[in-house]
Amino acid sequence: MNPASLSEYLFASGLLFAIGLAGVIVRRNIIVIFMCLELMLAAANLTLVAFSRSHISEGLPDYDGQVLVFFIITVAAAEVAVGLAIIVALYRSRQTIQVDELTSMKG
Amino acid sequence: MPWLILLLPLASAALIHLGLKRNGTLAAWLATASALATLVLTYLTPSSADPVKFSWATFEGLDITIGLIRDELAMNMMLIVTGVGTLVHLFSLGYMKDDEAKGRYFCGLSLFMFSMTGIVLADNFIMMFIFWELVGLSSYLLIGHWFTKESAADAAKKAFCVNRIGDWGFMVGILMVWAMTGALSFSQMALPEGVPAIMLGVALLCVFCGAVGKSAQAPLHVWLPDAMEGPTPVSALIHAATMVAAGVYMMARFFFSIDGGEHAFSHLAELFPAFSFQTIAWVGGVTSLLAALMATQQNDIKKVLAYSTLSQLGYMVLAVGLLKPDVAMFHLYTHAWFKALLFLGSGAVIYACHHEQDIWKMGGLFKKMPITAITFALGTLALAGFPLTAGFFSKEQILDVAFKQDKALFALVVVVAFLTTFYMGRLFFITFFGKPRTDHAEKAKEVGPLMWLPLALLAIPSILAGYPFVAEAISPLYHHHPFKLFSAAFLASILAFAGGIALAFVLYFNKDEDALANQPVAKLFANKFYVDEFYAWFVKWFINFKASIIAFLDDFIIGGLLVGGFSRITATLGALFNRAQSGSLQTYSYLMAVGIVAVIFITVFM
Amino acid sequence: MPQPLFYLFAILAALGAISMILNRNPVASALSMVGAFVGMAALFIGLHAYLVGIMQILVYAGAIMVLFIFIIMLLDLQPGKPRSLKAASVAAGCVIPVLLLMQVFGVLEQSGWERFEELDLQTAAETRSGKIEESLKEGKLPDTHLIGRTLFGTPETPGYNLPLQIIGVLLLVATVGVVVLSKKGGTESSTTKNESA
Numbered sequence: 001m002n003p004a005s006l007s008e009y010l011f012a013s014g015l016l017f018a019i020g021l022a023g024v025i026v027r028r029n030i031i032v033i034f035m036c037l038e039l040m041l042a043a044a045n046l047t048l049v050a051f052s053r054s055h056i057s058e059g060l061p062d063y064d065g066q067v068l069v070f071f072i073i074t075v076a077a078a079e080v081a082v083g084l085a086i087i088v089a090l091y092r093s094r095q096t097i098q099v100d101e102l103t104s105m106k107g
Numbered sequence: 108m109p110w111l112i113l114l115l116p117l118a119s120a121a122l123i124h125l126g127l128k129r130n131g132t133l134a135a136w137l138a139t140a141s142a143l144a145t146l147v148l149t150y151l152t153p154s155s156a157d158p159v160k161f162s163w164a165t166f167e168g169l170d171i172t173i174g175l176i177r178d179e180l181a182m183n184m185m186l187i188v189t190g191v192g193t194l195v196h197l198f199s200l201g202y203m204k205d206d207e208a209k210g211r212y213f214c215g216l217s218l219f220m221f222s223m224t225g226i227v228l229a230d231n232f233i234m235m236f237i238f239w240e241l242v243g244l245s246s247y248l249l250i251g252h253w254f255t256k257e258s259a260a261d262a263a264k265k266a267f268c269v270n271r272i273g274d275w276g277f278m279v280g281i282l283m284v285w286a287m288t289g290a291l292s293f294s295q296m297a298l299p300e301g302v303p304a305i306m307l308g309v310a311l312l313c314v315f316c317g318a319v320g321k322s323a324q325a326p327l328h329v330w331l332p333d334a335m336e337g338p339t340p341v342s343a344l345i346h347a348a349t350m351v352a353a354g355v356y357m358m359a360r361f362f363f364s365i366d367g368g369e370h371a372f373s374h375l376a377e378l379f380p381a382f383s384f385q386t387i388a389w390v391g392g393v394t395s396l397l398a399a400l401m402a403t404q405q406n407d408i409k410k411v412l413a414y415s416t417l418s419q420l421g422y423m424v425l426a427v428g429l430l431k432p433d434v435a436m437f438h439l440y441t442h443a444w445f446k447a448l449l450f451l452g453s454g455a456v457i458y459a460c461h462h463e464q465d466i467w468k469m470g471g472l473f474k475k476m477p478i479t480a481i482t483f484a485l486g487t488l489a490l491a492g493f494p495l496t497a498g499f500f501s502k503e504q505i506l507d508v509a510f511k512q513d514k515a516l517f518a519l520v521v522v523v524a525f526l527t528t529f530y531m532g533r534l535f536f537i538t539f540f541g542k543p544r545t546d547h548a549e550k551a552k553e554v555g556p557l558m559w560l561p562l563a564l565l566a567i568p569s570i571l572a573g574y575p576f577v578a579e580a581i582s583p584l585y586h587h588h589p590f591k592l593f594s595a596a597f598l599a600s601i602l603a604f605a606g607g608i609a610l611a612f613v614l615y616f617n618k619d620e621d622a623l624a625n626q627p628v629a630k631l632f633a634n635k636f637y638v639d640e641f642y643a644w645f646v647k648w649f650i651n652f653k654a655s656i657i658a659f660l661d662d663f664i665i666g667g668l669l670v671g672g673f674s675r676i677t678a679t680l681g682a683l684f685n686r687a688q689s690g691s692l693q694t695y696s697y698l699m700a701v702g703i704v705a706v707i708f709i710t711v712f713m
Numbered sequence: 714m715p716q717p718l719f720y721l722f723a724i725l726a727a728l729g730a731i732s733m734i735l736n737r738n739p740v741a742s743a744l745s746m747v748g749a750f751v752g753m754a755a756l757f758i759g760l761h762a763y764l765v766g767i768m769q770i771l772v773y774a775g776a777i778m779v780l781f782i783f784i785i786m787l788l789d790l791q792p793g794k795p796r797s798l799k800a801a802s803v804a805a806g807c808v809i810p811v812l813l814l815m816q817v818f819g820v821l822e823q824s825g826w827e828r829f830e831e832l833d834l835q836t837a838a839e840t841r842s843g844k845i846e847e848s849l850k851e852g853k854l855p856d857t858h859l860i861g862r863t864l865f866g867t868p869e870t871p872g873y874n875l876p877l878q879i880i881g882v883l884l885l886v887a888t889v890g891v892v893v894l895s896k897k898g899g900t901e902s903s904t905t906k907n908e909s910a
Contacts, residue, residue: 003715004715010817012719012727015727016749016753018814018817019731021809021813023730026734026802026807031785035742038746039749045769049762052760053762058840059836060837061762066765070768071873073765073769075880077884078884078887080781081891085890085891088788088894103689105690700810703813
């Protein structure tokens, strides 16, 4: 059986990214929006790993890309922690997590 | 030596201003001494055709020099200035004896002597203009000497402002003359060929503007009567004898230079277009007539003399306009003596009556102050043109010139001569005859020798200055005038005098009130034809008009279009972009995504 | 990874993602997210990135998912009342991702659909030493070792030590930040309360 190609992986990554973007735009629940952001980050990771696999040096994948993925996962974890804390604080003060009710930035 | 003449009064002014302000008496004697020294120096300095000069500012095509001209015209004019000046200084010693600010007063007099000397001796227009302005300044300072009196301060301001109008024209005229002749120096001024006549005429009229301001010709005459708020000796020196004559002197100097020293002035009429010098002549004529009419109904002794000065200056300007600057200068020269005499005489009267100036509150002074009265009478006769006084000779020349050149002006001049006799007779009769009408007049005493001595000294040239043998020696420009008995001018002069004096005698001798005062025409004269009121109204109207234009510009162009416009554009744009700030997170993320897609499209696919 | 398996896991991930954005219930969304992440982890493993794949499952499907559920529980969110979504806004929201996807496809179409090069472990073993060499010679890919080498560096190649330290600091800061944000009656919450009141 044929192994899959780089472009297929990239397309899968793009698809996941687009779905995440659609979720960010359409959904109004801020927690779900946050999940969608995580999905988009993971999609970016997929791209990085796919390029790492594609870029063979001395018969092995280029592990620099995977190191970057490692960093991204770390940052994403921190971001989730802070973001969820912000959501909690927001909920405490506003009693809502619907973004269409948070329009105090309206000019 | 010539520099000394110029700088001596300046040194005196500087010394007084810097060190002697407290010590008024010393300052007074210093100023008087400097005036006397200047007179002596002037007398000793030989006249010469070559000016002494040095270069002051040199530019490409423009060389401004500071130089002293010492020709006959200048040196003899200097004799008048320093002669009258010295006597006025002397008179001031008595008149200003008790003044608190004597130092300041004499400092002003010295400064005036310096500036007037500068005008007379200036060898080019720029230098003359500088001293012209300096004269204006010293006049301002001296009119406003009693600046705590509001009317004096106002009069000083008025004199200054009105003179600015004339000086503006003068400056334009100087520049035009420079543009046409390429020279500012009087000695190099020659008209090149091919200058359009109209330009010449306009330039002449612009230069004349300066004379209109300084010599108080209509319509800028309004400052001179008000200037009588100053001390009387100042009125005598500045506003009768010398400074106001500077305009006439300047015109004479200008014609002199253009003429190139021929002294004939015959071809001036060919050089300048007729409208220019005729305007000058008529301005002079009209001024002299209006002023004489106004003088007939003034009750302030100095105001009468002020209007008579206006009237006589009108004579001189008329003579200038008839292209006889020599005649004008001759009248200037005789007029300086007797007008100074009259002013100083009025000063003596005012002083004796405890600073009372209303002639209806005087009366019967002839017996109380005989010396003053007699000298005053001599001055009056000279001014009225009584035969064989100084004024007679010069006035007869003007009449003659007018008769030869323009009959209408001649008639006008004769009427003015009649009016002159009339109002001077009125003044004299009311002041010196009849019975004393107030306590002050009752108790008046003859003034001290320091004051009557100048009067006596001035009375001599008032009589003698017109005789040809005297005039040839000291008159700036006297040309022997064939004197014809029973000529038209002579007869008119005699008749005008006789008519005027008779009318004045009938109306005013031994009278206690003015029989004419209630006539509407008399009221018009007494109120100076309401010119001041008209100017006040006009200036107010003009300023309001200008202000409304500026307010319009400010409100609509600057406030509405520029400032308001920019702010409105900003506000509109702000309101526009404000819409984008919906506060909706989804809209923001959507727009961001659109941006990303667009960027990818542009960078990858285009 | 063989192509059918790739498609299987890719579709699993995509379905999980779609389910995540379509579910009204946030808990269901969170569970769908786990599905999507598991699918992606499988794709990572298919790319011979075993460590990353495992980490994906551990961190995302484990820790982060639990965190989400935890917060949802904490806030006691009910399944949202059916809120009317405007069809126009949904359509607009979908158009842009579709456009983005078409652009990606366009780019990939230009670069072609090349296969991955096969890994050559034996050749790689020649330049390595120690455990890595042994593993490689046995035909196994010691990617944890290799990532470690890359991360911490070898005498020949500089590693990512400084970024690693900085990431550590970042985590610390995030931890402190979370503590501050969660403190009840903290300055932020009190001021926002005042404002809303």
